[in-house]
Structure formats: C-alpha cells, structure tokens
Amino acid sequence: MNLTEHYNQLYKTSSEIISAGKYSIDSELKNESDSRFGITLLIRPNDEIKANIQTFINELKKAEPEQYFYPDSDIHITVMSIIPCSENFSLNQISPNEYIEVICRSLVEVEKIKIHYKGITASPSAIMIQGFPSDETLNNLRNRLRENFKNSGLQQSIDSRYEISTAHSTVMRFQEKLHDPKKLIEIADKFRDYDFGEFEVKNLELVYNDWYQRKSSTRVLGDFGLR
Known part of the structure; x- marks a missing residue:
C-alpha cells in the first residue's frame, strides 16, 4: 500500500464529509457501561x-472543546489487534x-523500527496523525505475527475487521x-x-484494552524491548 496516497484519499473524502456536516458522532464514548475489550x-x-x-490538539481544543x-x-500506534475489542471477550478466556511467547518468536531478528509522524488525516468521526514507517520492518513484523498466530491455535481474530497496514495515531474523536x-x-x-x-x-506493549485505549482501563500484559 502507498501510505501517502491512502492518507491523502482518506483526508480528501473525510474533510469533505465533515465540512458538509455529515460527520459521525461516536455515541459509545460517553457510555460508562461500554464493555468492549480486546488484546x-x-x-x-x-x-x-x-x-x-x-x-x-490544543489548537483543536480551542475550536471544539467538547470533543x-x-x-x-x-x-x-496499533501494531496488531490480536483480539479486536468485543463485549464477548474477557481476559480470563486466555493465557x-x-x-x-508467540510475540517473542515473531520479534526474533526484527531490525530497528522508526516512525515519522508527518501531517494529519481524518475519518468521518476522528482526526489522526499520519505515521510513516521508515522501511518495511513494521510490515514484516506484522506478517510474521499473522503467520505465527495463525499457526499457534490460540484464540485470535487478526484482520477480522480489516488488514492493518497504516501507522497512524488517533488524537480526536467526535462525541458531540x-x-x-x-x-x-x-x-x-x-x-x-x-x-x-x-x-x-x-519497545512494544501487549495490552488488554478498551476500545479507546484509555489508560484507566488498560492492563499491560507484556513489554518487549527492541534492540
């Protein structure tokens, strides 16, 4: 995937939708009983x-403080959603x-990962920072994780929603x-x-998390230092 083209197209489409007032509000953000968790x-x-x-973010807050x-x-940045957030998942279902162990195997011989955050993009309900890996190391790691988890027999739903290939970070969501x-x-x-x-x-972190990766709901399961 050409990340620049992908981010550009996403921004063009989404900025037009937002400007026209046809954006989406995430109604789950204020739902205190939201029980969607994953790994x-x-x-x-x-x-x-x-x-x-x-x-x-401070510039955005001045214009839209209620978001x-x-x-x-x-x-x-999500490297891999191993078990996407769902109301049907809880940590006691897995070891x-x-x-x-599977992640450690996947990290053997992984070279340095560098990410360049340059520019912003959007979706119809959020604003994101564009991330660009310096080479194919991140993609190669993702492919290794896909292969190793597929062969592990462990519960996983990798790529069940979409195949991850970007390196963006969401920084704002529309809640009002x-x-x-x-x-x-x-x-x-x-x-x-x-x-x-x-x-x-x-380093990389393996976490048990809610949909929005809130620190208050997140539990770190593993921390993997890179060379």
Whole structure:
C-alpha cells in the first residue's frame, strides 16, 4: 500500500464529509457501561513527539472543546489487534503467557523500527496523525505475527475487521455535535503537512484494552524491548 496516497484519499473524502456536516458522532464514548475489550500489540511515541502532538490538539481544543481528545498516556500506534475489542471477550478466556511467547518468536531478528509522524488525516468521526514507517520492518513484523498466530491455535481474530497496514495515531474523536465543522477543517488544513518528528521504537506493549485505549482501563500484559 502507498501510505501517502491512502492518507491523502482518506483526508480528501473525510474533510469533505465533515465540512458538509455529515460527520459521525461516536455515541459509545460517553457510555460508562461500554464493555468492549480486546488484546493489542502497540507502539507508543516518545515524549518529544507527544509534546508536538499536544500543540496540534490544543489548537483543536480551542475550536471544539467538547470533543474527545486523547491524553499523552493513550496515544499509540496499533501494531496488531490480536483480539479486536468485543463485549464477548474477557481476559480470563486466555493465557497471556502463550501470547507473549508467540510475540517473542515473531520479534526474533526484527531490525530497528522508526516512525515519522508527518501531517494529519481524518475519518468521518476522528482526526489522526499520519505515521510513516521508515522501511518495511513494521510490515514484516506484522506478517510474521499473522503467520505465527495463525499457526499457534490460540484464540485470535487478526484482520477480522480489516488488514492493518497504516501507522497512524488517533488524537480526536467526535462525541458531540461540532460547533463549526468548516473551522475544524481549516485547523486540520494548517497541520496537513506538519512535521511532528521521527522516533525510534524502543519497545512494544501487549495490552488488554478498551476500545479507546484509555489508560484507566488498560492492563499491560507484556513489554518487549527492541534492540
């Protein structure tokens, strides 16, 4: 997949939908009884990158203070959704150590992973930071995880919703009617090619998480240092 083309097309389509007032509101964000949980392998950006992202988030907050914004602790890139969030899943259904073992096997000989956060894109219900891996290392790891989990016999639903191939981070979701959709897109346009910086991934986390990766609901099952 050409990530630049993918992000561009996503932004073009979504910015038009948002500007026209046809965006989607995520009604589950305020649902305190939301019981959708899953297992995710993820990357977290470093503090310098998160500070740069907060500059963008602060601009968005001025225009749309009632929306949902990701705090530093929750910003992430999904490497692989191993068991996508569902009301039917709970942690006692699996043995985390078996999942950790498969991930360790998949990480053997993995080279350095670098991610460049440059520009923003959108969906009809969210604003995201565009992430660009520096090479094929992340994709190769994902393919290894797919293969190893498929052969493991463990419960998993990898790629059940879609095959993950991007490296974006969601930073804003719509939980209320927007005050001024066109103004929001004006701000987004300003950061369309903004350079948030590049970082080398030092570790991956395996987490038991809710749909929005809220820190308060997340349990770290494994932490994998990279060379």
